[in-house]
Amino acid sequence: MSDTAILVVAGVIREGKKILITQRFDSEDGAGLWEFPGGKVEAGETEPDALARELHEELGVAVAVNDFQLETLHAYPTKTICLRSYECELVSGELTLHCHQRMAWVEPQELVDYTFSAADEPLVALLQK
Numbered sequence: 001m002s003d004t005a006i007l008v009v010a011g012v013i014r015e016g017k018k019i020l021i022t023q024r025f026d027s028e029d030g031a032g033l034w035e036f037p038g039g040k041v042e043a044g045e046t047e048p049d050a051l052a053r054e055l056h057e058e059l060g061v062a063v064a065v066n067d068f069q070l071e072t073l074h075a076y077p078t079k080t081i082c083l084r085s086y087e088c089e090l091v092s093g094e095l096t097l098h099c100h101q102r103m104a105w106v107e108p109q110e111l112v113d114y115t116f117s118a119a120d121e122p123l124v125a126l127l128q129k
Helices: 047-059 108-113 118-127
Strands: 006-015 018-023 038-040 062-075 080-092 102-106
Touching: 006 047, 006 062, 006 118, 018 108, 038 047, 047 062, 047 080, 062 118, 080 118, 102 108, 108 118
Parallel strands: 006 080
Antiparallel strands: 006 018, 006 038, 018 102, 062 080
16 A cells, blocks of 8 residues: 555445445545445544444445455545555345435446446456456
């Protein structure tokens, strides 16, 4: 990971063969883009702890953070993101949108029908294999 990159974690949450994706609000950076839910790792947090916290804050659920999936590094015009993704399992809670305008459960082959942030695109490709 680059020293100047912002460390972000994302969860791949499955229900059967479908994967949960979320859409950013139109008023935010990355307006209307789809992503795998998650967020920034805060100082002193492990990646799994940060991901569990973010998914609770964003979606109101508790998760078990399982296997690491992929790391991508993407330089946007104003920042560089190091995105590390993990398989997650829903443990408890009801999915409720707190930080996104929409969510969808999609088959892996349907991911290409959604416009994702550039940092998420390598994970989209991996999940389609």
